[in-house]
Amino acid sequence: MHHLLLIEDEPGIARFLRQGLEEEAYTVDVADTGTAGLAQALAGTHDLLLIDWMLPGLTGLEVCRQLRAQHIPTPVIFLTAKDTVQDTIAGLQAGANDYIKKPFHFEELLERIRVQLRPPANEVAECYSVGSIVLNVTTHQVHKNGEEIALTQKEFALLEYLLRHKDKVCRRQSIIENVWDIHFEYNTGVIDVYINSLRKKLKISKEEDYLQTIRGIGYIARDGR
The missing domain is CATH 3.40.50.2300 (Response regulator)
Known part of the structure; x- marks a missing residue:
């Protein structure tokens, strides 16, 4: 960010x-x-x-x-x-x-x-991935199976945060503080809206389940169940 x-x-x-x-x-x-x-x-x-x-x-x-x-x-x-x-x-x-x-x-x-x-052309790309999804921080692009997926700035920031912490549970309060820069009591339901939007745009099937809900806690990005 x-x-x-x-x-x-x-x-x-x-x-x-x-x-x-x-x-x-x-x-x-x-x-x-x-x-x-x-x-x-x-x-x-x-x-x-x-x-x-x-x-x-x-x-x-x-x-x-x-x-x-x-x-x-x-x-x-x-x-x-x-x-x-x-x-x-x-x-x-x-x-x-x-x-x-x-x-x-x-x-x-x-x-x-x-x-x-924009980083210099000779800079090594900083990338994160989960399953068939690749997020390139350097070019600010997201691809799934080689197809570029258009995301809003906030959707990109949320996906980047989850992928940077891949295989680790990201608590809702941590997400709202780091992605939304909100450091006071706030309704974190907005996260659910953006997660649903990411799942739809990235066409994440139930079998892939790359962005998993940890009920009552938060979310985790991992390569399926």
Whole structure:
């Protein structure tokens, strides 16, 4: 699960983006000033930074420059209303990897994030499997018997969590904390909905039974009974 940092001082925009990104299975931290955002970004625990250009404290441009000066390589995407060629050049020269102009379509932002998080072509694929199902973390693809199966971000995250813990019982509370990033009392019935969806999309027969229910406890991924 990728960990993002959003540095945005407009509360409405920050709430909208955080909610949308979390629904796509990203973990999102939010800072509302350039100074606070820089402090979090310097920790180096994020996979990607979304930075508004105009911020109180330090501007997004200054945040990016300081990160690069301290050799923090985390990808940066600027979110800004500025759109002149000079502004674009200034952002790239400060060390940004990409630049998206406000207002933007959320789907476009998602695709730009995916591009920045895509691993190098020469990187060895990280794969997990159960029965005839293969999940490729590197390419974010799932295949069954060689046929690619389209999953939502949350379905993929749930399947990945179960396969990473193959042959081990995953308790419901552990699943909700790690896949949904919810750390308080919550109705875990949502897990059942997603498990049923995975079984249907992956066409898991009763004989295969790759995703098994452990009543009253949780679920387990294993190669049939």
